[in-house]
Amino acid sequence: MAEQINQKENFLKGIIKDNPVFVMLLGMCPTLGVTSSAFNGLGMGIATLFVLVMSNIVVSLIKSQIPSKVRIPAFIIIIASFVTIVEMVLEAYIPFLFEQLGIFIPLIVVNCLILGRAEAFASKNNTISSIIDGLGMGLGFTLALTILGATREILGNGSIFDFKFLSDNASTLILFILPPGAFIALAYLTVLFNKTTSSKTN
Amino acid sequence: MSKKESTFLNMTITLFIITLVAGLSLGYVNDLTLEPKAKAKLERKVNALKQVLPEFNNNLVDEVTLIKSDKAKDNVEVYTAKNNDNYVGTAVVGSSEKGYSGLVKIMVGFNPDGSIQNIVVLEQKETPGLGTKMKEVKFLNQFKGKNPSQFNLKPKKDGGDVDALTGATISTRAFGEATQMAYDVYTETKPKN
Numbered sequence: 001m002a003e004q005i006n007q008k009e010n011f012l013k014g015i016i017k018d019n020p021v022f023v024m025l026l027g028m029c030p031t032l033g034v035t036s037s038a039f040n041g042l043g044m045g046i047a048t049l050f051v052l053v054m055s056n057i058v059v060s061l062i063k064s065q066i067p068s069k070v071r072i073p074a075f076i077i078i079i080a081s082f083v084t085i086v087e088m089v090l091e092a093y094i095p096f097l098f099e100q101l102g103i104f105i106p107l108i109v110v111n112c113l114i115l116g117r118a119e120a121f122a123s124k125n126n127t128i129s130s131i132i133d134g135l136g137m138g139l140g141f142t143l144a145l146t147i148l149g150a151t152r153e154i155l156g157n158g159s160i161f162d163f164k165f166l167s168d169n170a171s172t173l174i175l176f177i178l179p180p181g182a183f184i185a186l187a188y189l190t191v192l193f194n195k196t197t198s199s200k201t202n
Numbered sequence: 203m204s205k206k207e208s209t210f211l212n213m214t215i216t217l218f219i220i221t222l223v224a225g226l227s228l229g230y231v232n233d234l235t236l237e238p239k240a241k242a243k244l245e246r247k248v249n250a251l252k253q254v255l256p257e258f259n260n261n262l263v264d265e266v267t268l269i270k271s272d273k274a275k276d277n278v279e280v281y282t283a284k285n286n287d288n289y290v291g292t293a294v295v296g297s298s299e300k301g302y303s304g305l306v307k308i309m310v311g312f313n314p315d316g317s318i319q320n321i322v323v324l325e326q327k328e329t330p331g332l333g334t335k336m337k338e339v340k341f342l343n344q345f346k347g348k349n350p351s352q353f354n355l356k357p358k359k360d361g362g363d364v365d366a367l368t369g370a371t372i373s374t375r376a377f378g379e380a381t382q383m384a385y386d387v388y389t390e391t392k393p394k395n
Contacts, residue, residue, distance in 0.1 A: 066216055067216055070217055077217075077220050077224050081227065088239070089231070091242070092235035095243075
């Protein structure tokens with residue numbers, strides 16, 4: 001563990017270079033499932049961000065105590081515990097958001113982004129780096145979900161963050177609110193994202 | 203930084219400790235949130251009651267009656283609202299399993315003459331942006347003041363009087379069914395004047 005990690009780069013990589021949604025294509029289930037509105041995307045992103053940071057902290061703290069053959073079950077238990085905590089807290093204090101996200105909160109457990117970061121980063125790096133990694137990745141995920149949610153909401157419902165800018169009778173592209181629209185919007189946004197970021201870096 | 207070896211004993215102990223800590227902390231958080239969770243649920247119910255009923259001043263939540271209906275799996279909640287001991291209306295929780303993704307649960311408030319005062323959606327898992335529009339005032343307004351004995355609660359497509367939600371006929375159908383169930387229970391339990 002000799003190499004020094006550039007923390008700024010460590011933080012930024014989750015947002016642009018290794019964006020979990022647009023570049024690594026991780027955690028597709030909530031990405032496609034909940035992003036029918038910008039608000040849902042934001043809520044899901046923040047819930048995932050919290051779980052990601054917490055599990056990264058715990059995994060990096062106890063990594064030397066976990067025998068490598070049982071590391072996956074150990075990580076999953078840690079992640080599942082934080083998810084359940086998030087679920088209980090949301091139900092108690094933000095029932096509105098809890099209702100909106102519904103089944104997708106328990107499904108954060110199987111979001112491969114979180115297990116992926118625990119396995120690929122937190123189990124090999126120190127706690128500070130892991131927190132920053134979790135924050136960067138979580139923010140990148142939140143941003144991507146919010147952008148995707150906003151795109152679908154604008155096209156499919158004529159509104160953004162529930163603020164309607166089209167009249168009630170205006171016809172919108174309902175397809176974008178429906179599941180197929182999630183795939184189409186994600187595909188185009190991924191192309192757009194990679195086009196802009198690659199032209200910048202080259 | 204030496205990793206622990208993957209011996210049987212090591213693995214068992216590690217997993218045991220992790221699950222123990224996880225279990226204990228979850229139990230603790232559950233205890234902490236139990237009260238706010240119940241409170242949030244109650245608040246939602248009281249809010250729904252206030253929205254669907256005319257002004258009332260009896261303690262509805264404590265005076266709930268549970269009615270058995272052959273149309274619903276569980277008992278149906280019926281709230282009889284009174285204002286200074288005068289009967290002002292009834293709220294019934296109607297439900298239907300036939301929504302696009304299962305259960306649709308609504309609360310329907312009836313005036314003493316049997317017309318619908320207002321409807322509030324309690325639970326639904328319909329398609330966001332389509333079926334979820336059943337929560338919007340625009341859709342709910344068409345039921346206000348209608349008496350289900352003259353107003354067919356089926357969507358127009360099925361020969362009823364309800365303007366279906368665009369792209370969500372199944373949700374509309376389930377909504378109508380839940381309203382019908384609430385009305386049926388209401389007519390069974392209506393206090394005789």
